[in-house]
Amino acid sequence: MSNVLIVAEQFDGKLRKASLHALGAGQQLAARTGGALHVALLGHGIAEAARGLAGFGATVHVADHPALAHGLAEAAAPVVVQIARDCGATLVGAAATAAGKDLLPRAAALLGAGMATEVLGLGGAGPAILFRRPMWAGNVVAEVEITTPVKVFTVRPTEFAPAAAGAAGEVRAVAVGIDAAALRTRSVDFQVVKSERPELTEARVVVSGGRGTKGDFKAVEALADALGGAVGASRAAVDAGWAPNDWQVGQTGKVVAPELYVAAGISGAIQHVAGMKGSRVIVAVNKDPEAPIFQVADYGLVADLFQVLPALAERVKASR
Ligand SMILES: Cc1cc2nc3c(=O)[nH]c(=O)nc-3n(C[C@H](O)[C@H](O)[C@H](O)COP(=O)(O)OP(=O)(O)OC[C@H]3O[C@@H](n4cnc5c(N)ncnc54)[C@H](O)[C@@H]3O)c2cc1C
Structure with missing residues (x-):
């Protein structure tokens, strides 16, 4: 049985809307494979965002650590791997946002997993999942089979409906051990573009x-x-x-x-x-x-x- 892990995204402690669309894809996958749905949330000071994930029938794994505050993929990828292994996930996905595109390939490499990016839909039958993804600027849509035991993917949020409300899921704190001094990347500055207009x-x-x-x-x-x-x-x-x-x-x-x-x-x-x-x-x-x-x-x-x-x-x- 394939458990499904969706890596959710937050900014400034607030859940990103794209994550709910990725979770929608996760619900479809869990229904097809019969596996349990899990969601991972990484960051620092993220209790409110974690509560926002609790009502979708998924177990929520919350990794709260100062080294995860700035969304450094080098720090976050091993934590995603740890959570994926702990919950027995063989399908690991996220939204194809800038952060998702940075983090998931690193997690895939650490998991020895094949990966499909920018997924538009799910093909195949039952638990045999084919990932539909664009090629040649969207002129061709390929159906990709990932043959590694663990499969990693990012989904285009615009192509999946947001997650449907489900049973209240358990929220679990993840014990995170990150040696911040050993990281080879560090956050130097973050300049937010402030606008009155919607994102x-x-x-x-x-x-x-x-x-x-x-x-x-x-x-x-x-x-x-x-x-x-x-x-x-x-x-x-x-x-x-x-x-x-x-x-x-x-x-x-x-x-x-x-x-x-x-x-x-x-x-x-x-x-x-x-x-x-x-x-x-x-x-x-x-x-x-x-x-x-x-x-x-x-x-x-x-x-x-x-x-x-x-x-x-x-x-x-x-x-x-
Ligand atoms: C690898 C690659 C990646 C690319 N990625 C992107 C991408 O992400 N996004 C993107 O947009 N492009 C991308 N491009 C570029 C793309 O190929 C086009 O060059 C670009 O989209 C053209 O922009 P445009 O339509 O504004 O300009 P043009 O093609 O020059 O069109 C301008 C239009 O304005 C009309 N026009 C002129 N004056 C007026 C007026 N007063 N009122 C009404 N209409 C008027 C003209 O009739 C014309 O149709 C990429 C190209 C490559 C090779």
């Missing part, structure tokens, strides 16, 4: 601008603010220095799946589409009727974004 990957609405903005993001930002959404950008806009790096949506940026995605002055290159095609409703504003973005858009406006976006923002404000 890009968690926003209900994302309004993104591309090269068509010619560097003027005011109309994009104003519409995002009118809709209470986040601002995104194409790589062309980021590379030109018009938008910060953490706004980039796409293959080498963030993967988003909001209820509404507005692409303004974005042509719709496959690398951009790979990061937003899971959005529920896609609206494209582009002057070129042949732009490939219209192939994935639910609503397309062949128009100048500098006219359309302010008009939309006014309408949205007036309707409130």
